Amino acid sequence: MTDKQMEQMRNGKGFIAALDQSGGSTPKALADYGVPESSYSTDEEMFDLVHEMRTRIITAPAFDSTHILGAILFEHTMDRKIEGKYTADYLLEDKGVLPFLKVDKGLAEESNGVQLMKPNPDLDDLLRRANERNIFGTKMRSVIKEANREGIQAVVKQQFEVAKQILAAGLVPIIEPEVDIHSTDKAQSEEILKEELLNHLNSLSSEDNVMLKLTIPDNANAFKELVDHPRVVRVVALSGGYTREGANEKLKENDGVIASFSRALTADLNANQTEAEFNAALQQAVESIYDASVNKK
Incomplete structure (x- = not known):
C-alpha cells in the first residue's frame, strides 16, 4: 500500500466492484451468468469457469478507474492470472483499480440473532501471500439478523479483533457486518450496530484506518457519523439482495457512502452474450452504480 493508493481510496470518485463469490456461492454466480452446473464436474473446472467470467468483466472497457x-x-482469483499477470497486478497496472481480498472462511451457525465468522487459523499466511500479490486491503463478512445487542456486540468485537491482525500486516481491512435486508427490526439493528462500531473506532490509534461495508440503512444518512469518523477511510454499501435500481436509489440518499455491489453489478451479464452485448450491459451497470455513488439527492 502506498500513500497514493490510500489517497485514491479515501478521496477518489467511484465505487468498489465485489467479485469475490467463494466456493459456496460460486455455482449460483455461474448459474446467474448462464453457466449451469452440468457444465463442470470438479471444483477446479468450476473455478476455471468463474475465473473466465471475472476475466471477461475485468478486461472489459467499462471496467477501469474512471468509475x-x-x-x-x-x-x-488472486492466485490466477489475467493476460499473463497476477490478477492484482493487472488491476493495478492496466486498470488503475485497487485490489482487495476476501479473507473470511464463511459464516458460523446463527446464535443470538447473528452469524459470526468461522475461525480462520491460517489468516496470517493468507495475509503474507496477499502482500506478495500486491493486495491493497481485505474484506470479511458477518451477518446480523435480529436487533440483539449481545449478538451485535459479538459481531463487531470479532470484526475489530481480526481487523487489527490485518492492520498489523500492512493492509486496509473492510469490516462488513451485514444487516439482513429482510430483518423485521432492521433499523433498530442498524442503530445498535452504529453505536458498537463507534465504540470500537474511537479506541483505534491514529495510525489505524479501516473501511466499513454496510447494508444501505433504512433511515437516510443513519451512518453519517461513521462516514465522518477520522479512522474510517471509506464507508461502502452492499446491495444485499436489492435490485440494482432499488440499491442505487437508496444509495443516493446517503451522503459520502459509495457502492460495493456484487449481484447488482453483474445481474445483466451472461456467458452467451456477444462481446458488444456484454460490454454494453456492463457499461450501463457501471455508469448507474457510479452515478448513485457520487451524485446524491
Missing part, C-alpha cells in the same frame, strides 16, 4: 476505485477478489 471503479477497487475490486474485491476471491483467493483463487
Whole structure:
C-alpha cells in the first residue's frame, strides 16, 4: 500500500466492484451468468469457469478507474492470472483499480440473532501471500439478523479483533457486518450496530484506518457519523439482495457512502452474450452504480 493508493481510496470518485463469490456461492454466480452446473464436474473446472467470467468483466472497457476505485477478489482469483499477470497486478497496472481480498472462511451457525465468522487459523499466511500479490486491503463478512445487542456486540468485537491482525500486516481491512435486508427490526439493528462500531473506532490509534461495508440503512444518512469518523477511510454499501435500481436509489440518499455491489453489478451479464452485448450491459451497470455513488439527492 502506498500513500497514493490510500489517497485514491479515501478521496477518489467511484465505487468498489465485489467479485469475490467463494466456493459456496460460486455455482449460483455461474448459474446467474448462464453457466449451469452440468457444465463442470470438479471444483477446479468450476473455478476455471468463474475465473473466465471475472476475466471477461475485468478486461472489459467499462471496467477501469474512471468509475471503479477497487475490486474485491476471491483467493483463487488472486492466485490466477489475467493476460499473463497476477490478477492484482493487472488491476493495478492496466486498470488503475485497487485490489482487495476476501479473507473470511464463511459464516458460523446463527446464535443470538447473528452469524459470526468461522475461525480462520491460517489468516496470517493468507495475509503474507496477499502482500506478495500486491493486495491493497481485505474484506470479511458477518451477518446480523435480529436487533440483539449481545449478538451485535459479538459481531463487531470479532470484526475489530481480526481487523487489527490485518492492520498489523500492512493492509486496509473492510469490516462488513451485514444487516439482513429482510430483518423485521432492521433499523433498530442498524442503530445498535452504529453505536458498537463507534465504540470500537474511537479506541483505534491514529495510525489505524479501516473501511466499513454496510447494508444501505433504512433511515437516510443513519451512518453519517461513521462516514465522518477520522479512522474510517471509506464507508461502502452492499446491495444485499436489492435490485440494482432499488440499491442505487437508496444509495443516493446517503451522503459520502459509495457502492460495493456484487449481484447488482453483474445481474445483466451472461456467458452467451456477444462481446458488444456484454460490454454494453456492463457499461450501463457501471455508469448507474457510479452515478448513485457520487451524485446524491
